[in-house]
Amino acid sequence: MSDKKQKAFQFVDAHRDEMVSLWEEVVSMESGPHEKQGINKVADRFKEILDKEGAASRLVEFEKAGSMLIAEIGERKAQPGVIFVGHMDTACPAGAIKERPFTIKDGIAYGPGVLDMKGGIVSAIYAIKALKAAGYDSRSLKVLLAGDEEVLHAHSNAPDIFIEEAKGYAAAFNVETGFVDNGIVVGRKGVARIMMEVKGVAAHAGNDPENGRSAILEMAHKIIAVQKLTDWDKGISFNVGVIQGGTTSTAVPDYAKIYIDVRYKNPDDLPDIIKQIEDVASKVYVEGTSATVTFMDGIKPMKTTDGVMQLFEIVKKAYEENGFGTPYAKKVGGGSDSAYTVLAGVPTVCAMGVKGGRNHSPEEYAIVDSLFERAKLMVDCVLKLDTL
Structure with missing residues (x-):
């Protein structure tokens, strides 16, 4: 194990309680598809965390939609940077958090948006924090979080922003809902x-x-x-x-x-x-x-390009080397913003978020250990990009 990887993994392990605490905090913020104020509150919280890591960040505001967060850590290098993609809104109706507060039982977390997709964003943020703590500075690390994905960006131009902000980057990891069968999404309708x-x-x-x-x-x-x-x-x-x-x-x-x-x-x-x-x-x-x-x-559809499949192979290698199992390339019918990073010419893999099931339902759940596993997976994928 390389020195940077070891230090980054140790950082994740040392901050497990902190990760779960942030997870609970943001799940407890009401941010359903029409809760603009709640979505903006989540965006402000993530911005605050990334700013403390030295990110150059900004919020793009919309009249009828939640804000979009754009943050980049590290100066642009000769090597193109890496993007972490997600959305802060959930598909849960107003009042859901009162009915189903964040709860952990037998290693499973429950609550509105716990899987789709606040857990994945927490994993991505701590992957960035871990890389930074390990002294990683080969590439800039960018975060693009939408505030209205669940309503298909009906009241914003987020798709155009995704494409413009992603151009020229080496890879993108979308921390959408992860699958318990270890499927990594390489194509979406x-x-x-x-x-x-x-x-x-x-x-x-x-x-x-x-x-x-x-x-x-x-x-x-x-x-x-x-x-x-x-x-x-x-x-x-x-x-x-x-x-x-x-x-x-x-x-x-x-x-x-x-x-x-x-x-x-x-x-x-x-x-x-x-x-x-x-x-x-x-x-x-x-x-x-x-x-x-x-x-x-x-x-738009997420196309399965040669670049997408090459990035999947990096994910597969990292997965297997770290004992996380054996992933397979999965194509699904549900859409995501991975479509736009691919349209920008950026190899992208999706469903890199925490693993679980029943999202968009009252039975939504996420596997707690996957919060840490996925942070480590993304750390190693970023490090492996430099070995190609």
């Missing part, structure tokens, strides 16, 4: 959220039904047509997840709305996906109705 609205003609359901034009009936035809667009061979799936319409059973409804979730592998497929939905909207099943389509928001 993109997510597109699209709204379709139908306007019809209202009428009394008893006295004047023949003059009504049901928006719900029209939408029912369109929902079936949208679902049939799914193409498993291309890895494109369509899901109508929300439907709204009508006011009372005694009236022919003059309005209906659906939200469509689309998952896709190739960034170039998005224009055609939107056109397919627009074609469904343009076909009229109930005469006298009309439909419109609005692209709401989304996250």
Whole structure:
């Protein structure tokens, strides 16, 4: 074991209680998808910690979204730097922390956002602190934390900031939810959220039904047509997840709305996906109705590039050398901001955060020991970059 690696690992081991304490502190900060003040509070806390490590940091503020934290430790070197990526918002509703406070039982931590993804951010911060304590100065270390990932950056330009801030870096580690089966994510589908609205003609359901034009009936035809667009061979799936319409059973409804979730592998497929939905909207099943389509928001796919796979091999080597198990390259349907670091030309691996399961649910949990293991894993990956 190299001297720097040994010192960094010793630092992590010596600060286990401190890491868990910070984990509990930030999980206890309410930062659900619409809790802007809470997200900003988390951002302020992480900024405070990184500033004490000598980081040049700043917060990018948005009117309707939580702040984004950008921090860099160390001056730019001849060798390009390393990025740690994450998000500070959770998918938990307001009040979740009161119902499910941070708790550890039998080596498992529970609480809103404990896995997705406050634990991963704590691991990344302590990997940076450990590297610094060990005297590492070969590359600058950058942190990019979004405040609105769970709502697909609907009210910010965070994707553009990710791409701009990542350009020219050697590698990125996204501390998204880690998997208990040791899968390391090398590819993710993109997510597109699209709204379709139908306007019809209202009428009394008893006295004047023949003059009504049901928006719900029209939408029912369109929902079936949208679902049939799914193409498993291309890895494109369509899901109508929300439907709204009508006011009372005694009236022919003059309005209906659906939200469509689309998952896709190739960034170039998005224009055609939107056109397919627009074609469904343009076909009229109930005469006298009309439909419109609005692209709401989304996250681009994380492409599996040669650079991504080369970085995965470094992770695999570090994993096995340190007795953490044997990881495998995993591709998943959920989106993440790794898409944007890859689009910036930066090799990226995702799901490097603490391991656990049931995120986005009241049963969310994380394995406590993985908090320390993942910090050490990232330390060794950064050190191994210098041996290539």
